[in-house]
Amino acid sequence: MENTAEMKLSFIGCGVMAESIIAGLLGNGVVDADHIIASHPREIRRAELASRHGISVVSSNAEAAGLVAGQDNSVIVLCVKPQRLKKVLADLDGVLHPNDLVISIIAGARIEQLAEALGTAKVVRAMPNTPAQIGAGITAWTCTEAVGTDDRTNVRQILNALGKELFVETENMIDMATSLSATGPTYIFMVMEALTDAGVHLGFSRDTAKELVQETMLGSVKFAMESHKHPAELRNMVTSPGGTSAEAIYQMEKGTLRTVLSKAVYAAYKRAVELGK
Numbered sequence: 001m002e003n004t005a006e007m008k009l010s011f012i013g014c015g016v017m018a019e020s021i022i023a024g025l026l027g028n029g030v031v032d033a034d035h036i037i038a039s040h041p042r043e044i045r046r047a048e049l050a051s052r053h054g055i056s057v058v059s060s061n062a063e064a065a066g067l068v069a070g071q072d073n074s075v076i077v078l079c080v081k082p083q084r085l086k087k088v089l090a091d092l093d094g095v096l097h098p099n100d101l102v103i104s105i106i107a108g109a110r111i112e113q114l115a116e117a118l119g120t121a122k123v124v125r126a127m128p129n130t131p132a133q134i135g136a137g138i139t140a141w142t143c144t145e146a147v148g149t150d151d152r153t154n155v156r157q158i159l160n161a162l163g164k165e166l167f168v169e170t171e172n173m174i175d176m177a178t179s180l181s182a183t184g185p186t187y188i189f190m191v192m193e194a195l196t197d198a199g200v201h202l203g204f205s206r207d208t209a210k211e212l213v214q215e216t217m218l219g220s221v222k223f224a225m226e227s228h229k230h231p232a233e234l235r236n237m238v239t240s241p242g243g244t245s246a247e248a249i250y251q252m253e254k255g256t257l258r259t260v261l262s263k264a265v266y267a268a269y270k271r272a273v274e275l276g277k
Helices: 016-027 043-053 061-066 082-091 111-118 130-134 149-160 172-182 184-202 206-227 231-237 244-254 257-276
Strands: 008-012 036-039 056-058 074-078 101-104 123-127 137-143 163-167
Touching: 008 016, 008 061, 016 036, 016 043, 016 130, 016 149, 036 061, 043 056, 061 082, 074 149, 082 111, 101 111, 101 149, 111 123, 123 149, 123 172, 130 137, 137 149, 137 172, 149 163, 172 184, 172 257, 184 206, 184 257, 206 231, 244 257
Parallel strands: 008 036, 008 074, 036 056, 074 101, 101 123, 137 163
Antiparallel strands: 123 137
């Protein structure tokens, strides 16, 4: 098996998530800076990335991909917004080789579409989430059968730079993960905001309410992970008959909190599927 440190990576588009991957790879010593090239249309951003990480950054998508295409252990990572995909695929027309590995983190971009446009069957579709920016993300991914064992090892190394990676069997599960884990921070942040506002309503300062909410959520998640208990069991542990938790649960159930969250996840899933069309 080839050393993952010998990977040569080209990042097509280098926004926040791409930079997070790059920082993670460099910080963990997975790959050297001189083995990474990226593309970005803005000169100021190119200079910023080159200065901060010591990587090469060019304006042309075709040039960035072409500098690693066809080489052993090369990886092309697509990190552009969905609305820019059509232009990027046009830029890369005829640039890649049939054996090049492509990883896409573009929401809605289908594997079949990418493989046909780029001329390679070795396509990975991944869906990270925003906590990946601090190395605490979870990235669901899947790939074509053409992606072999060594390539999958490289994919795991790259995605582990964002936190944890989770392989799923089908591409539809990427749309499902988009609605659950990738969109998930949205649900969490909204609950945090609502609880903080509730604390302010009670009489806490906003800073105090925010700290109480954040630490409570963080501690609860850690406790749930370490206890390995079902959430319902954990909830029952802190719910005394006629107590504050029982009253709070009654109001949340009365307000159909579970149903609202379920509907939100399903709506996000449908939207993810629509983006793919």
